[in-house]
Each structure stands twice: as C-alpha cells, then as structure tokens.
Amino acid sequence: MKLAIISDIHANLPALEEVLNGIDSQKVNTIYCLGDLVNQNVWNNEVVELIRKRKISTIKGNHDAGIGEGKHFFPFSYTSTEAKQWGKEAIEYTLSHITEDNRNFLSALPMRLRLKITGKDGTSFTMVLTHGTPKGINERMYHFSPKKDFAELLKLADADMLIMGNTHAPYHHIIPVEENGNVIKRHVLNPGSIGKPKDGDWRPSYVLLTIDSNKSLLTDPEAVQVDFYRIKYDLGKAVKAIKNSGLPVYYGGCLITG
Template structure:
C-alpha cells in the first residue's frame, strides 16, 4: 500500500493545485492531510474547499485550531517581536477571510488519525498527528534526542509516526529492541522552510517486509503566491519566505 501524506498548505492555493496535479500522476492508494490548511496567505477558504471536495481525511493543525475557534492565538512559536507582530497580522487577516462554513469545518477536525495494519502475524500502528502525539504545536525537529523521540512514539504506541508543523521533511529510523520505529516529517506543501521553495509531500509505501518513504518535491507558481501576499495587508516577509523556502 502506498499512502500520500501532506501538510502545512497555509492558504497557498497555487501550491495546493500543483500538489494535486502531481498527486494524481502518482495514484496512491490513500491520501491524508496532517493539517494547517490556513494562515499566511489569501486563499484559506479555497484551500479548505478543495480538500473537502476531494474528501481527504484531515486532522487539525495548530493554525486550523486557532481559526476554528476564532482565536487570535495560533499556537505558533514566534521568537522575535517582529515575528510576533507579523503573526498577529496574519491571524487577524485570516480570521477576517474565513467564512462560517469553513470555520465550522476547521473546528470539527480530529486531533489525530490512527491506522492499524495486520501484516503477517504482527500489528503495525500508523499514527498521524500535526505537531506531536503530546501537543498539537510541539516541534519534532530532525535533531531531536533519540531517546526523547523514541519515548514519545512508545507512549503513543506508534510504529510509524507521521507529522508536519516544522515544514522540514525527514525520515528517522529508531531501533527499539528487536523492532524499528519510523518518525516521518512530511515537509510543507505551501510554506517550505528547508531552503527549497518547491512544495513537498511524502509517499509512504508499506509492504509485509519493508517500509519506504519517497519525499516528492514539485514546482508551483511561487511568484503568484508571493505577489498575492504583497498585494494584501500581510507582511512582505511572508512573500520572501516563499521565494527562498525559509
């Protein structure tokens, strides 16, 4: 079985449309969205509508949770005063844009999705979250201490843990006695932060004997998305981050 996993679109409709075009050429067996549909760009309603139209099972990201509750707090870990001020503009603008039907959808999204496979005589547990199993906005970066990451997965009973939130894709294999656990970050469709402005998602292939990941990068009209930011009240810094993938 091949499963497509994507997250962190952040109201970037050109990126989402290019993602769908790439996805349709791959024909995976299942598709899941790991949240953060909105924020930082001008198309939150269109992004929500496109995902709903395809019936894609979706979990709530921290930004989705904030907007769903009409909150001015997105649970984002801004470090500087400039980032905090820019973030305040973004969430206020997004709250103004999002329509009631779309807000209701965000408010009712689940916190996680668990999929159980029965392979040979063994059960394989796939857990999909946004930040971590412990908290919607916890960052699990690639350099996370191995013992800490392993403990998080053990406590969540996850053989494969898939998540987003950091916007930086990776796959770590963790040895746990006689078994291997997999921690997989899907990267970001609409707001990459790993120095590559192309969108990113992951294809997870599960067989009886192996677990493989392919990180798919795809081109999209970055300039269209960046100019949309610049022509709105959103900070120009968000346009530059799209152009540079940071």
C-alpha cells in the same frame, strides 16, 4: 498500498494544486493531511474547500485550531518581535476572510488519526498521524532532535510509525526500540510543508508511503518504503497575491527563501 502524506498548506492554493496533481499521477490509494490548512496566505477558503471536495482525511493543526476557535492570537513559531506582530496581522486577515462554514470545519477536525494495516502473515503495522507530537498540537520534533526523544514518543503513541508535521522540514528516521528483549525498528517522519517550507528549499514537499502487506511489516526492511518528493509551482503567483492582499510582505519573503 500507496499513501500520500501532506502537511502545513497555509492557504497556499497554487502549491496545493500542483502537489495534488503530482500525487494523482502516482496513483495513490489515499491522501492524508497533517493540518494547518490556513493562515499566512490569501486562499484560506479555497484551500479548505479543495480539501473538503477531495475528501482528504485531515487532522487539526495549531493554526486550524486557532482560526477555528476564532482566536485573535495563538501560539506559533516566530523569530522576532516584528514577526510576532506580523503573525497577529495575518490572523486578523484570515479571520476576516474565512467563511463561518469553513471555520466550523476547521474546529471539528480530529487531533490525530490512528491507522492499522495487517499483513498477510498476521503482523500489524500501526501508524499514528499528528500535527505537533502525541504530547500536544504545538509541540515540534526536528530532524536533529535526540533519538531517545523520538523513541519516547513512539512508545507514548504505541505506534510502529509516527508521522508528525509542524516543523515545515522533511525527515525520516528509523528508531531501534527494545521490546521484550528484542530490538524492533520503528519509523518517525515528517513530510515537510506544502505551502511554506522552512528547510531552505522553496518547493513544496510531501511523502509517499508504499506498504507491501505481502511481507512482514515489522521485520522486513522492504515492506515499508518512504519516498520524499518536491514539486515546483507558480511561486510568483503566491508571492504577488500576498503583496497585493494587505498581508505582511514578510510572508512572501518566507516563500522565496524556503
């Protein structure tokens, strides 16, 4: 079984299209999206409609929640007073362009998904997908966060694999968790961002999970394979669209620097 995980598209249609082309060539069984479909680029409706057309199972991101509820400001990361103001301008742009139908779609997205896969030996493997963390949609776990914090979230989610977005930077950690006197290896991962990477690489990032249910999903290290991919796309088209839209050019610069 192959599962593709994408996240944080932020209205960047050219990036999403190229990533979906790449995923399609890998013949995956299912695609899941961790949210933040909209805001900070120009193709808000087009991205939502492509996700809907492809019937990609999607959870709600903090930007989806804010735009879906028609809020003129909502919490997200910013590095300065100027960036906060640019963020408000981006929200106003998105609210003025998104259709009511697409806004209602965003508002109705679930907060998390829980997937359970059962191996042939009877063992089950539970994956929990959330945008922020199990504690909240605006929470962030970075690759350098303490391992004990990851372990706490795994326990809170009651998951063998916890998949989170929101930081726009990919990572995968294997966390040893003690259960009934035994040490079990659990997974935490972030697929990175499709539309607005923040790890110094402008190329969109996604993750492919290959799960072999013929093996013991909890004890065999080869039963669950995690592979990250980066895809090139027409970056110039996305930057030019921002420049010509009235959105703050700051967001075009963010795309270039990653």
